[in-house]
Amino acid sequence: MQAAIIAIGxxxxSGLFPETNSQYLITELKQIGIRVSSVSIVNDEISSILYxxxxxxxxxxxxxxxGGLGPTHDDVTKAAAVKYFNTTLEFNNAVFERIKNLFLNRGRQVDEISKNQAMLPIKAGIIPNSIGTASGMKFDHSGKSYYFMPGVPDEMKMMFRDYILKELNELSDQKLISEMIHTTGMRESEIYKNIHYWIAGHPGIDVSLLPKCPIVDIMLTIRDGREGAEYIQS
Structure with a gap:
């Protein structure tokens, strides 16, 4: 199974803030046999998100x-989701109670801006956020599952670990197996010349050459259970 990651913000x-959520997701998804085939970063524009x-x-x-699920003017991901999945927003009382309790536990009252965080798409499955005001959302559409999560790393990781990962684990019973081979003293082109016939003969194994002068690493990856897994496990 393949996955795509879209980071919004x-x-x-800007070059000032590193995007770290995708690396976390790639690592976690790999453990349950889901391969990330693309990662993209887009700005806070509805048209860019829809594209x-x-x-x-x-x-x-x-x-x-x-990203983009906060309560301010530049948080437009929810609006993009409403448009993309052809739905509307409604006030979710259960989510509002959670937000209100979150504020009360911090000795504060819910302001009007934060109250708007309880406006959520009718068609979405709501993913709870126990440490922030931005709920996650799940949509099933045209054979794909879309998971929307906050961009704040701690909130995203909590949401993925406590809710999404459990759901994905029920759907995937295979893992990706990887092995790294370290070489030195040979150029990347020389190594490829020596192994390209082997690569062609094992189409089920992904082979990546990773040059880091003077070392060239060879990474082998295969889904557990596929023919050829013994090459990596042995």
């Missing part, structure tokens, strides 16, 4: 979207 394109959603490869089964 002007700050991620990226439309551009997801047909073979992708899961799409993970992070």
């Amino acid at each position: 002007n700050e991620l394109l 990226e959603l439309d551009s997801v490869h047909p073979d992708v089964r899961y799409v993970f979207i992070t």
Whole structure:
């Protein structure tokens, strides 16, 4: 199974803030046999988000979207989702109670801006956020599952770990197996010349050459259970 990741936020394109959520998701998804085939970063524009959603490869089964779920003017991901999935917003009382309790536990009252965080798409499955005001959302559409999560790393990780990962684990019973081979003293082109026939003879194994002068690493990856897994496990 393949996945795509879309990270949303002007700050991620400013060069000042590194995008770290995708690396976390790639690592976690790999453990349950889901391969990430693309990662993209887009700005806080509804048209850009819609374009990226439309551009997801047909073979992708899961799409993970992070960022843009906050309460301010530049948080437009929810509006983009409403448009893309042809739905409308409604006030979710259960989510509002959770937000209100979150504020009360911090000795504060809910302001009007934060109250708007309880306005959520009717068609979405709501993913709870126990440490922030931005709820996650799940949509099933045209054979794909779309998971929208906050861009704040702690909130995204909590949501993925406590809710989404449990659901994905029930759907995937295979893992990706990887092995790294370290070489030195040979150029990348020389190594490829020596192994390209082997690569062609094992189409089920992904082979990546990773040059880091003077070392060239060879990474082998295969889904557990496929023919050829013994080459990596042995």
